[in-house]
Amino acid sequence: MQLVFATNNLNKLKEVQAIIPQHIKLLSLKDIACTEDIPETQATIKGNAIQKAEYLKEHYGYDCFADDTGLEVEALNGEPGVYSARYAGPQRNAEDNTNKLLTELKNKANRKAQFKTVIALHLNGELHTFTGICEGSITADKQGDGGFGYDPIFKAEGYDKTFAEISLEEKNKIGHRGKAVAELVDFLKSK
Ligand code: IMP
Numbered sequence: 400m401q402l403v404f405a406t407n408n409l410n411k412l413k414e415v416q417a418i419i420p421q422h423i424k425l426l427s428l429k430d431i432a433c434t435e436d437i438p439e440t441q442a443t444i445k446g447n448a449i450q451k452a453e454y455l456k457e458h459y460g461y462d463c464f465a466d467d468t469g470l471e472v473e474a475l476n477g478e479p480g481v482y483s484a485r486y487a488g489p490q491r492n493a494e495d496n497t498n499k500l501l502t503e504l505k506n507k508a509n510r511k512a513q514f515k516t517v518i519a520l521h522l523n524g525e526l527h528t529f530t531g532i533c534e535g536s537i538t539a540d541k542q543g544d545g546g547f548g549y550d551p552i553f554k555a556e557g558y559d560k561t562f563a564e565i566s567l568e569e570k571n572k573i574g575h576r577g578k579a580v581a582e583l584v585d586f587l588k589s590k
Pocket of ligand 1: 408
C-alpha cells in the first residue's frame with residue numbers, strides 16, 4: 400500500500416514513519432512534487448485536516464492522509480488551538496510562539512493544556528478521521544533541545560520532563576500524534 404502523508408515537516412514525517420507498518424510505503428509531499436502551500440483555512444483542527452487531505456486527493460489523485468495539531472490551553476479558553484502555528488504572527492516561528500504563550504501565562508496558576516491531533520485519511524474514495532489527545536501542562540520556562548514547536552514548554556501528565564527532553568519513542572507512545580497514528584494504523588490493518 401502506498402500513502403502520501405501531507406506534510407513538509409520532517410520531524411512529523413520521522414515520528415510517523417517510526418510507527419507505520421513496514422508494508423505501507425509512505426510518500427512525502429516532496430516525493431509527489433507538491434511544492435505549493437496546501438490551504439488550511441478552516442476554523443477547527445479537524446476541519447483543517449480534512450481540507451488538506453481533500454485538496455491533495457483532488458489535485459494529485461493520491462490516497463493520502465493529513466494531520467493538523469493544536470495546543471489547547473485551559474486558562475486561555477482553548478487558545479492557541481487551531482491557530483497554534485500562527486500564534487505569534489504569520490512568520491509561523493516556534494520560538495516566537497512559545498515565548499508568546501509563556502508571556503500570556505505569566506502569573507497564571509492554571510497551567511493545564513492538551514495537544515490535539517486530528518488525522519484525516521482519504522482512502523478508496525472514503526474519508527475517515529482519527530483523533531489523539533495528550534493532556535499535560537505548560538512549564539514556567541523552556542526545557543530541553545529535542546522535538547519541535549511547543550515541545551520545550553509542554554509536559555505530559557505524570558511526566559517531570561518536557562517533550563523536548565524525552566526520546567522520540569517515548570513521545571510517540573504517549574503523545575497526541577502517536578495516539579492518532581495508532582488509530583490510523585489499526586484502521587489500515589483492518590482493511
Ligand atoms: P500543524 O499541525 O503543523 O499545523 O501544527 C500547528 C502548530 O503546532 C505548529 O506551531 C507546530 O509547531 C505545533 N505542533 C504540532 N505538533 C507538535 C508537537 O508534537 N509538539 C509541539 N508542537 C507541535
